Amino acid sequence: MAKTWSTQTELGKRFGLTAREVGTHLTELGLKAGSRATERAVAEDLAAERSLRDGTPFFVWHTQRVGDLLAGRGLRPADPAGAPSGEAEALPLFAQDPPPRATDGYAVVIATDGSALGNPGPTGWAWVDQETGESGSGGLPHGTNNIGELIAVREALRHVGPDGDVLVRADSQYVINVVTKWAPGWRRRGWRKGDGKPPENLELVKDILDLVEARSGRTDFEWVRGHAGDVHNERADALAVAAAQAATPGSGLR
Structure with a gap:
């Protein structure tokens, strides 16, 4: 079963990034402010607060949903050695979206x-x-x-x-x-x-x-x-x- 929550370090390993680089992407997505997740990220179950044994708080991130958001920014999963796989240029954001179509019953x-x-x-x-x-x-x-x-x-x-x-x-x-x-x-x-x-x-x-x-x-x-x-x-x-x-x-x- 896929892990539900990941630290920034774990997300970074998935994309061949450092935890700091992941934090930069999360901030640009509006999910993180300083060292904390934003209220929006917590409210939408994209982030959850945890505590170390000494009581120090930290945040974990929903592995699948936040991973999808990072992938949507053109990031690609890393190979098992931790380096980004392949050299092909990442697809532009939403290039693979299906054709837009209005819901039945509405103009x-x-x-x-x-x-x-x-x-x-x-x-x-x-x-x-x-x-x-x-x-x-x-x-x-x-x-x-x-x-x-x-x-x-x-x-x-x-x-x-x-x-x-x-x-x-x-x-x-x-x-x-x-x-x-x-x-x-x-x-x-x-x-x-x-x-x-x-x-x-x-x-x-x-x-x-x-x-x-x-x-x-x-x-x-x-x-x-x-x-x-x-x-x-x-x-x-x-x-x-x-x-x-x-x-x-x-x-x-x-």
Whole structure:
């Protein structure tokens, strides 16, 4: 049976990398901040905290799912001696994706994702139209993962326009709950939550609610588990992470 959890050193052996090099990739993926896994990585069961005998904490990583993410960055498994196998150039990201196709019953199916390096920190957002293969992404120097997720949905709805039935697929339960459950109640209370405080990211929430209510077609939302092999979610995630990296001050990538 394959091992479920691996240390960075063990992941490094799989790809012929050092533990430090693996850590760099995990940070760029938004899964690690400093010496700790991000809240997102833990929440999505990509990382888990463990302790040494003396109580010192450390993190382990889901062998298969994190390994797949590293492979998606063009890394190739090493040979038994620990050196990368072969000299052929790695395939570009998502080169092997199946052709995009909309889910039956919807005119458009669109995947969205957001990323914040450090959360808060440089933030990216992205959407991917599963029928046409079109995509959009962008970033800002400072924000949170929730801000990135909300912007992704807003920009996806702007791309879709007001007509036709659309399914928005997101790996953020926060965003889906905001749009489908919480925002209408906040509005009825004068844009106040149950505790009387104003909702976070209110302007983005208002924008999304306005876009949804202006549509003549049906607008449905579906939660998809992040980093679980869904090619469209993985592509949106990679675009969002890249946008966050490009928005990092001093990156020179804007």
